[in-house]
Amino acid sequence: MPRVLANTPVYFILIVMSIIFVSPFYVLIVTALKPFSEVSVLTMWSLPANINFSSFVQAISELAPNLWNSFKMVIPATLISALLGSINGYALSKWKFKGSEVFFNFLLLGMFIPYQSILIPLIQTIDSMGLYNTITGLVLVHIVYGLPMTTLMFRNFYATIPHALIEASQMDGAGFFKTYFKVVFPLSITSFVVVGIWQFTNIWNEFLFAITITGHGQHPVMVALQNLSGSQVVEWNVQMAGALFAAIPTMLIYILAGRFFIKGLLAGSVKG
Amino acid sequence: MNDHTDKKGVYERFKSFMVRNISLLVVLPSIIFVSVFVYVFIGWTGLVSFSNWNSIAPDLSFNGLQNYIQLFQSFRFQSDIRNMIFFSLLFILGVTLMGQFLAILLEQNIRGKWLFRNIFMFPMAMSFVVTGVAWRWIFNPESGVNIFLQKFGVSPGWYTDTTILPGWSLFKIEFGLPIGLIAVLIAAIWQMTGFSLAMYMAGLSGIPQEVREAALMDGASKWKTYTKVILPQLKPITYGIVLMMLQISLKIFDLVYTMTGSGPNFVTDMPAIYMYEATFKSNFYAEGAAISIVMLFMVMVFVIPYMFRRKEDA
Numbered sequence: 001m002p003r004v005l006a007n008t009p010v011y012f013i014l015i016v017m018s019i020i021f022v023s024p025f026y027v028l029i030v031t032a033l034k035p036f037s038e039v040s041v042l043t044m045w046s047l048p049a050n051i052n053f054s055s056f057v058q059a060i061s062e063l064a065p066n067l068w069n070s071f072k073m074v075i076p077a078t079l080i081s082a083l084l085g086s087i088n089g090y091a092l093s094k095w096k097f098k099g100s101e102v103f104f105n106f107l108l109l110g111m112f113i114p115y116q117s118i119l120i121p122l123i124q125t126i127d128s129m130g131l132y133n134t135i136t137g138l139v140l141v142h143i144v145y146g147l148p149m150t151t152l153m154f155r156n157f158y159a160t161i162p163h164a165l166i167e168a169s170q171m172d173g174a175g176f177f178k179t180y181f182k183v184v185f186p187l188s189i190t191s192f193v194v195v196g197i198w199q200f201t202n203i204w205n206e207f208l209f210a211i212t213i214t215g216h217g218q219h220p221v222m223v224a225l226q227n228l229s230g231s232q233v234v235e236w237n238v239q240m241a242g243a244l245f246a247a248i249p250t251m252l253i254y255i256l257a258g259r260f261f262i263k264g265l266l267a268g269s270v271k272g
Numbered sequence: 273m274n275d276h277t278d279k280k281g282v283y284e285r286f287k288s289f290m291v292r293n294i295s296l297l298v299v300l301p302s303i304i305f306v307s308v309f310v311y312v313f314i315g316w317t318g319l320v321s322f323s324n325w326n327s328i329a330p331d332l333s334f335n336g337l338q339n340y341i342q343l344f345q346s347f348r349f350q351s352d353i354r355n356m357i358f359f360s361l362l363f364i365l366g367v368t369l370m371g372q373f374l375a376i377l378l379e380q381n382i383r384g385k386w387l388f389r390n391i392f393m394f395p396m397a398m399s400f401v402v403t404g405v406a407w408r409w410i411f412n413p414e415s416g417v418n419i420f421l422q423k424f425g426v427s428p429g430w431y432t433d434t435t436i437l438p439g440w441s442l443f444k445i446e447f448g449l450p451i452g453l454i455a456v457l458i459a460a461i462w463q464m465t466g467f468s469l470a471m472y473m474a475g476l477s478g479i480p481q482e483v484r485e486a487a488l489m490d491g492a493s494k495w496k497t498y499t500k501v502i503l504p505q506l507k508p509i510t511y512g513i514v515l516m517m518l519q520i521s522l523k524i525f526d527l528v529y530t531m532t533g534s535g536p537n538f539v540t541d542m543p544a545i546y547m548y549e550a551t552f553k554s555n556f557y558a559e560g561a562a563i564s565i566v567m568l569f570m571v572m573v574f575v576i577p578y579m580f581r582r583k584e585d586a
Contacts, residue, residue, distance in 0.1 A: 007380055007381070007382065010377050010380050010382065011382070013377060014374075014377055014378075014382065014388050017374065017392070018388060018391045018392075020462075021391055021392055021394070021395070021462065022391060023410070024395075024403060024406040024407060024410060024462070025394075025406075027406055027409060027410060027416075028402075028405075028406045031409070041412065041414045041415035042415070042419065044409065044415045044416060044419065045419060084302060087298055088298070088299055088302050091295040091296075091298045091299045092295075092299060095294070095295035096295070097293070097295050097296045100295070100296075100299075103299060103303055105579060106303065106306070106307075107302065107303065107306050108579070109310075109575070109576075109579065110306045110309075110310040112519050112571055112572075112575045113310060113314070113568060113571065113572075114522065114523040114544070114564065114567040114568055114571055115523075116523070116543075116544060116547045116548075116560075116563070116564035116567055116568075117313075117314055117317050117564040117565060117567060117568040118309065118310060118313035118314060118317060119317075119551070119564065120316075120317055120320055120551065120557055120560065120561055120564075121312075121313040121316040121317060121320075122309065122313060125313075144305050144306065144309045145309070147302050147305070147306060148306065151302070175291065175294070176291075176294040176295060176298070177294075201397055204399070205398070205399035205400070205401070205402075207399070207400065207401055207525065207526035207529075208525055208526070208544075208548075211548075212548075212552060222399050222401045222402075222526075225401055225402070225405070226401050226526075226529070226530055229404075229405045229408075229530065230530075236409060239405055240405065240406070240409075242405075243401075243402045243405040243406065244402075246399070246401075246402060247398055247399065247402045250397050250398065250399070251397065251398070253397070254394060254397035258390055258393070258397075261393075261396075261397060262393065262470050265396070265467060265470050265471075266470060266471065266474055269471060269512050269516060
């Protein structure tokens with residue numbers, strides 16, 4: 001029996017599962033493409049009679065300023081947290097010092113805490129720094145709480161770089177930074193892409209800090225989307241269009257660079 | 273005093289100190305920031321949780337365990353703990369089983385393996401807020417999946433259902449699985465299955481083909497190969513997935529907040545939602561702080577042993 005035929009039940013299950021997995025996106029897309037007059041609870045699953053972009057136009061006009069806020073937050077936060085994670089990961093894996101393991105675990109534990117348990121002092125502190133309700137405040141917060149994750153990811157990557165390379169560089173008289181820039185950094189381009197994509201996705205999608213640290217006008221797009229969908233007056237075709245619009249950057253990244261996203265997921269999982 | 277008080281000596285000594293400790297000095301700012309933003313802040317929150325600060329004006333006068341006592345006596349928090357227990361158990365079970373099942377299916381020399389994997393992992397790249405919007409409509413009792421189910425004569429109330437199964441009375445609440453949580457569970461499992469799928473796929477590809485072939489040669493059936501040979505090797509991966517999913521479920525906020533909120537009779541309420549509403553909607557800072565400290569304990573009870581175990585393995 002040919003292999004493909006022998007696997008028929010497996011394909012059947014996989015295809016059914018795929019349909020189930022895709023169905024929420026199907027609902028989002030078909031509803032977003034309907035005009036309000038066509039939106040009804042009874043025809044939720046049917047395709048639109050005509051493709052209509054009016055809900056997108058309305059959603060974009062509502063969410064565009066917040067999308068811009070999100071970009072202003074996510075780009076600096078991603079770059080800085082990746083750079084710091086890289087240099088930390090390098091120090092903690094290739095220039096171990098007495099107590100470096102303790103420091104690493106000390107950092108790592110910060111990744112697991114529920115952020116609710118630091119939220120009240122955090123807001124008081126951010127406020128006293130004059131950064132409450134600013135994108136800068138959010139950038140700072142995402143850098144600090146991103147550090148454990150980026151350090152862990154880079155440390156796991158750098159563990160695979162042979163020590164001999166570092167030693168050879170040291171023999172040539174290169175110090176900490178020279179070795180980093182000459183030897184380690186050129187080998188970490190892929191790692192930067194992986195960590196960058198991971199951080200971008202997480203910070204873009206983050207909600208708790210976004211809703212508590214910024215107020216109206218400064219909200220990143222996810223908070224604005226939640227407000228849009230939480231209000232009773234907004235039609236749900238517009239809500240769905242808004243949800244798709246807010247998800248475009250991370251969806252694009254996943255479609256174009258899904259491989260790196262999955263690598264990030266594996267690198268960030270605590271395996272030791 | 274001897275010669276190292278002259279300028280050059282001090283500079284040289286400073287320089288050599290820097291060179292010797294450069295690695296530590298590079299990591300130090302991060303350590304300091306994390307110390308303050310994580311550890312000091314947790315202590316500070318702890319302090320707030322023992323205070324009288326339950327209005328806009330900060331009031332750090334000592335209130336003993338009052339906030340905790342009131343919390344554990346409240347109907348809402350007891351409901352939250354119940355919801356949390358059932359949500360975490362079923363969520364973790366669902367994610368690990370689904371991920372393992374799909375990973376094993378994709379191992380069977382499937383054409384289009386990567387396409388399937390990318391479909392199953394796609395929700396992972398999405399925000400809980402985005403998927404919450406979609407799932408709220410899918411489980412709307414008047415619409416969504418009920419359009420199909422009505423053809424079979426059933427029409428569940430999903431997240432509007434207030435039934436608790438089996439509903440033993442315990443303290444102030446009915447204990448059991450709140451039926452309203454099932455809709456949230458389906459959405460959460462759908463979103464996070466990709467995580468365990470990726471982990472299991474990586475784990476399976478790490479098991480040498482010969483091991484599996486050897487097992488098959490011995491006449492072991494395919495099913496037996498999986499249960500006796502493959503599954504034990506995946507154990508450490510399962511531990512990792514359970515821990516990661518547990519800390520997600522204990523903190524879950526955005527998905528539930530967007531999809532259902534607290535729900536009727538708090539059937540879909542979670543500690544994180546209670547904490548957010550108490551602190552930022554009603555200015556009950558001390559109460560909010562107490563909730564967050566309970567959440568922290570719930571997470572750390574699982575994370576700290578895991579980190580120590582990890583160290584022993586290394």
